[in-house]
Amino acid sequence: MHSEYSEFDLITRFFTPDPPGEAAGVTLGVGDDCTLLAPTPGQRLAVSVDTSVVDVHFPGDAPAEAIGHRALAVSLSDLAAMGARARWCLMSLTLPEADEAWLTGFARGFHALCAATGTALVGGDITRGELAIGVTVMGEVPADAALTRGGARPGDLLAVTGALGGGAGGLALWQAGERDPSHPLLRRYLHPQPRLAAGEALRDLATSAIDLSDGLLADLDHLLETSGVGAALSLDDLPLVDGLVDALGEQQGRRAALCGGDDYELLVTLPPGKWDQARQRLTRQGLPLRMIGQITTGSGVSGLGDEGRRGWQHFQGRPDTGGMP
Amino acid sequence: MHSEYSEFDLITRFFTPDPPGEAAGVTLGVGDDCTLLAPTPGQRLAVSVDTSVVDVHFPGDAPAEAIGHRALAVSLSDLAAMGARARWCLMSLTLPEADEAWLTGFARGFHALCAATGTALVGGDITRGELAIGVTVMGEVPADAALTRGGARPGDLLAVTGALGGGAGGLALWQAGERDPSHPLLRRYLHPQPRLAAGEALRDLATSAIDLSDGLLADLDHLLETSGVGAALSLDDLPLVDGLVDALGEQQGRRAALCGGDDYELLVTLPPGKWDQARQRLTRQGLPLRMIGQITTGSGVSGLGDEGRRGWQHFQGRPDTGGMP
Numbered sequence: 001m002h003s004e005y006s007e008f009d010l011i012t013r014f015f016t017p018d019p020p021g022e023a024a025g026v027t028l029g030v031g032d033d034c035t036l037l038a039p040t041p042g043q044r045l046a047v048s049v050d051t052s053v054v055d056v057h058f059p060g061d062a063p064a065e066a067i068g069h070r071a072l073a074v075s076l077s078d079l080a081a082m083g084a085r086a087r088w089c090l091m092s093l094t095l096p097e098a099d100e101a102w103l104t105g106f107a108r109g110f111h112a113l114c115a116a117t118g119t120a121l122v123g124g125d126i127t128r129g130e131l132a133i134g135v136t137v138m139g140e141v142p143a144d145a146a147l148t149r150g151g152a153r154p155g156d157l158l159a160v161t162g163a164l165g166g167g168a169g170g171l172a173l174w175q176a177g178e179r180d181p182s183h184p185l186l187r188r189y190l191h192p193q194p195r196l197a198a199g200e201a202l203r204d205l206a207t208s209a210i211d212l213s214d215g216l217l218a219d220l221d222h223l224l225e226t227s228g229v230g231a232a233l234s235l236d237d238l239p240l241v242d243g244l245v246d247a248l249g250e251q252q253g254r255r256a257a258l259c260g261g262d263d264y265e266l267l268v269t270l271p272p273g274k275w276d277q278a279r280q281r282l283t284r285q286g287l288p289l290r291m292i293g294q295i296t297t298g299s300g301v302s303g304l305g306d307e308g309r310r311g312w313q314h315f316q317g318r319p320d321t322g323g324m325p
Numbered sequence: 326m327h328s329e330y331s332e333f334d335l336i337t338r339f340f341t342p343d344p345p346g347e348a349a350g351v352t353l354g355v356g357d358d359c360t361l362l363a364p365t366p367g368q369r370l371a372v373s374v375d376t377s378v379v380d381v382h383f384p385g386d387a388p389a390e391a392i393g394h395r396a397l398a399v400s401l402s403d404l405a406a407m408g409a410r411a412r413w414c415l416m417s418l419t420l421p422e423a424d425e426a427w428l429t430g431f432a433r434g435f436h437a438l439c440a441a442t443g444t445a446l447v448g449g450d451i452t453r454g455e456l457a458i459g460v461t462v463m464g465e466v467p468a469d470a471a472l473t474r475g476g477a478r479p480g481d482l483l484a485v486t487g488a489l490g491g492g493a494g495g496l497a498l499w500q501a502g503e504r505d506p507s508h509p510l511l512r513r514y515l516h517p518q519p520r521l522a523a524g525e526a527l528r529d530l531a532t533s534a535i536d537l538s539d540g541l542l543a544d545l546d547h548l549l550e551t552s553g554v555g556a557a558l559s560l561d562d563l564p565l566v567d568g569l570v571d572a573l574g575e576q577q578g579r580r581a582a583l584c585g586g587d588d589y590e591l592l593v594t595l596p597p598g599k600w601d602q603a604r605q606r607l608t609r610q611g612l613p614l615r616m617i618g619q620i621t622t623g624s625g626v627s628g629l630g631d632e633g634r635r636g637w638q639h640f641q642g643r644p645d646t647g648g649m650p
Binding site: 037139 | 366373378379403448455473
């Protein structure tokens, strides 16, 4: 095992956790066995961890800055789906070698999203091995106010934030050799935006929520199962991300929106009487909210038609992501 | 990418997080985007993460049960060093293939240590890749009561729990082909015991603490630097684990105790007036506390002699472990 670098040097140079600050709820920061945090009284702590592995969850030749951004974004998306406010994160970086340019880019992407979302990096570790990034996120949500997957009721409207298909569409473009970072599909794939503000805004209106990491159909299925209900999906209403049909064609584009993963939009259910208010709140954030169906009694998804079913089967082969819970 | 198993099956079979329970402070458990926890009012949250990578932090042919135990133990040891009570953990498991016998053993080792330490497994994820286990631990400690690395004062006694050299000695034996799990050195290496009860018992007596993961000299150095003091070490007083000298010889055994890592004992500093009380409390736990030196003004370690320095250089080549913070 050669050792061109010391772990402590790397930590100091690229990942010095944010200094202790009562404002950030950090009472003891870098340089001890643990970090000490001050949770807000009356709040629940929402926690989740996601690990991103090279060539399973992202291409190894993706820009380092995007790898740093995505690794944090996919974890923060779980907080968004609960309506929680992001507070803290810990980052475990496993990497085969210390490449200064790569680490500079990775750290820039990670820190920029920390700053944009008010998330303090409060700890982590760096080890040698195949490239993988594990990010534990901690957020806060008032007791009994969290959005879960289990509250959908027959008659609720089914809605999705933003636009779909950017994850699978962008990955397909990247694999086909497209490298223009301003291409809307690539931008969506490489820089997904965790919908934290939307989750907080919908917390007292929506009856249930989940983030779209595994693909609309798969994640809808999780929500329906947990809630014990079914859904009628209106395929023609799916909001497709700009450039999707141009890049993949009509049929593949619609399949990417229905079954592709990595969109990190929120799928929510809303009582009809809350719809206008929900859409107004998100409009003020500049984020569309699109109605794509309705919750029914029973179980499973209707309205798919043959096209939807074929698309579903087509995408069954992609590697699992996600985890408990 | 072949897929003999679904991630969700694995999770359900081997790693179903503990069911929600107010007693465990878990208000929403498995099956949602996040787990919801109820921190105890008035307590600080102590958090840390450690990643164990195959053939860097443990031999790939170690018993699966020991790999599960060790991955959790090394993280819990950081809580012990703060005097924190273990509450919750999240586990990220990356593994190349799903071997049922291996997973059964791994889960048994992990869950047994959860049960023994009162730690609830509240989340995690499973991904495919080179074998690695990341464990985030969360514990609680009363505000302003945590043990840190920064409180050692000249005149304090320097003391260590348990016995030293089991980590490096056990690894050397394993690499030499010893496979008797009841061998005291192997037992120490494969099943390190995080000193949680000792950390809590010493919290109001000790002035500083650190856990021994990188080796006594390296970790002592961290403590001295953070506290801004020096230490006089009494090499003859180091408590060697049973069987160490028999297995490695006198010189190598003493080097393992001084410089080897993975012992996961606590190194603490105590005002002389607190010594008797500290030792009595640990004696009631069946755990020895040995005085091994004294804190001085200045910086660095004296009392090493030529033997100690040679040992230190000898061990400089081992891979880094540890992290921020």
